[in-house]
Amino acid sequence: MQEIKRVAIKATTQFKAVMAQHFLELDEAARTKNKKVAWCSSVGPAELALSLGFLVYYYENHAAILGTNRTAMDYIPIANAHGYSPDICSYLTSDIGAYLKGETPLTKAYGIEKIPRPDVLLYNTNQCREVYDWVNFYAKEFKVPVVGINTPRTQRQVRDDVVQSVTAQLEEMVPQLEEIAGRPFDIDEFREVLATSRECSRLWEEVLGTAKAKPSTITFSDACIHMGPAVVMRGRKEANEYYRILLAELKERVEQGIGAVEGERHRFYWEGMPIWGKLRMMSDTFGRLKACVSVSTYCSSWVFSGFDPKDPFQSMARAYCSIFIGQDDVGKEDYIAEKVEQFSIDGLIFHDAKTCPSNTNCRYGMADRLSERLGIPHLTINGDLNDLRCFSEEQTITNIEAFVEQIEES
Amino acid sequence: MGLYAGIDIGSCTTKAVVVDQEGNMVGSHVCRSGIDYQKAVEEALGTALGGKWDGIPILSTGYGRHSLEFASGTKTEIACHARGAFAYVPRALTLVDIGGQDNKVIKLDDKGHRLDFRMNRKCAAGTGTFIEEIATRIGIPLEQMDGMARKAEKRVKIGSYCTVFAQTEILSLIRAGVSPEEVARGVFESVVDRVMEMIPLADLVMLCGGVVAHNPVVVDIFKARVSGEVIVPPHPQLTGAYGAALIARESFG
Ligand code: SF4
DSSP states (O other): OOOOOOOOOTTHHHHHHHHHHHHHHHHHHHHHOSSOEEEEOTTSSHHHHHHTTOEEEEHHHHHHHHHHTTTHHHHHHHHHHTTOOTTSOHHHHHHHHHHHHTOOHHHHHHOOOSOOOOSEEEEETTSOSHHHHHHHHHHHHHTOOEEEEOOOOSBSSOOHHHHHHHHHHHHHHHHHHHHHHTSOOOHHHHHHHHHHHHHHHHHHHHHHHGGGSSSOSOOHHHHHHHTHHHHHSTTSHHHHHHHHHHHHHHHHHHHHTOOSSTTOOEEEEEESOOOGGGHHHHHHHHHHTTEEEEEETGGGGGOOTTOOTTSHHHHHHHHHHSSGGGBOHHHHHHHHHHHHHHTTOOEEEEEEETTOSTTOOSTTSHHHHHHHHHTOOEEEEEEOSSOGGGOOHHHHHHHHHHHHHHHHHO | OOOEEEEEEOSSEEEEEEEOTTOOEEEEEEEEOOSOHHHHHHHHHHHHHTSOOTTOOEEEESTTGGGOTTOSEEOOHHHHHHHHHHHHOOSSEEEEEEOSSOEEEEEEOTTSOEEEEEEEOSSSTTSHHHHHHHHHHHTOOHHHHHHHHHTOOSOOOOOOSSHHHHHHHHHHHHHTTOOHHHHHHHHHHHHHHHHHTTSOOOSEEEEESHHHHHOTHHHHHHHHHOSSEEEOOSSGGGHHHHHHHHHHHHHHO
16 A cells, blocks of 8 residues: 655654653652652643642553553453453553553653652543542552542533532642642642643644644644643643644644645544554555544643633633533534534544543434534544454445545545 | 456455446356455456456455555445446435445435445444354354245344354244244344444335345345335345446546
8 A cells, every 4th residue: 555655743852852851750759759749630630739739640641652552452451350341441441451560651661660659649520430430449559549520521501500519629629639749739829830721722722723724734643642742741831832833833834835644635523532553544544545634622622721810710610611521412513513614624533432432422413413414424433542452444444435435426 | 348347355255247348247256255365356357257357447346455456446345336236226225235244334315426324344243244153053054044034934033243142042042942944034134133223224225245145035124124115236246346347447448
């Protein structure tokens, strides 16, 4: 099959440096105890922990690395054998499996011997309940407290009483975190972290927005990698510095008409989780067909425009309650429809991820409803985020090729 | 000479069809794919053409479509089945292809354009492999399954997707006194159930694929279940290869 040429993202060097800084700082803290370490779910109350001087480690990010380098396939069966079903979140099973085996990809990547030991485990059920079960496993292992937020999901509108409840839960965390941190909470520091994090959101959203250009500046696969700092370094100025560099590069692409996919003919929307171990294969398949996955819900999930340093607790509560994954299908469909329009999309791709029901949105008729509403076809790919036992490469390629043929023939 | 060939390299069988300048089918052959595609392709094409294929435009499709170096082009089996079906009946229709290891449902409008398609290859459920596995397990030769199923007096339901679960289910049916004929019928009913779960079937439905070609009972079951008209093309197993040959003629003629 034909070799796919790609335009390399120059900022990758700086990207690697920010990610390395994140992990090396954590490692140092875990070894020297110079700082406390909080483990946090990806859309958990990270800003609050940062303001109290914690370094924040994201267990889902670790799991995504296991997916990307496919070692997840060695670890999932270990967790399965320990009573964690193959039908539940394969982030959780890969991560717990790796822990049980005593291995981490951070060793090879950064020379880090062990994952940084937590002083506290944080979660928010705004995305799914799995994160709660996940931290509870580690709570027993490391004998550290679990502190978190229970957010209701499937909301049509984020109700004020829900925001009040989450605000109260956030406020309640403060004394517990102060005790673990060994220092008092300072509202001004919190405001500052929130402002920095909001700026990260703004920059990341602008980065993603450059793909509205024709041809699109970046693909979904690129965005999945480069969103790293928005996930793990949000609230830190280094992330913002990185996104300024990336943004400048992508703006230059827009000006010069450089696309991520040579000769772009089709623009797709990706709904659902990435298939981490197959990012390259997917981008090659799309690239060969001159199709660009220009926008996704997933990569936009780390945009929290609602943060307001003037009203830090309540605005943070509202922002974390308003994430896409917590909405009902009506809200989700409006969101996708708007993006389809903004990014001039001509096909929807849904990933039915076997082990992540919370972030799989095609199981209740959405794909058909959106195709009808928007007048564009859809394709459902059966796969998984990390468990490649649930994925057929050959079937997926045939489906994508047939989808492109269908669009070209109509 | 004006000949065009289509080759459909499936995971179970390889099918070749040759058409003339007018699109008439002038040769065809079906053989098992085995593990050596190249050999299967040579046999299928060589027999369909009755000789060498130098200079003849060939379009390849199916699971192994990208592994054929001498093909003039490739298309997915979805595109080729759609083309083949529409050549038989140029009307809006839903095509159901039940193959050895997958099945597909393709919706076409009255111009032959594809509106939607679904493929099922998550497991053996609803495919020829399911029938084959169960037949082996219950000790009925595959070629006798159709004849036996026709003799069934009542309908029994086999609910499991999974071939292993289905086998245990069948064993308990047999213990409960269900006849082998009814079990055979139940196996085909199950295949139809899986297809009906993929997309709503209505109006004009065309059935094709190896399972349909070798087991006409499947057609009867669909006829009993679908409200619209159910038809079968002249060579159900060759629909994809025929479509590929027609596309070769349109693209390289
Ligand atoms: S959202 Fe899905 S992938 Fe993420 S932690 Fe929850 S179940 Fe796992």
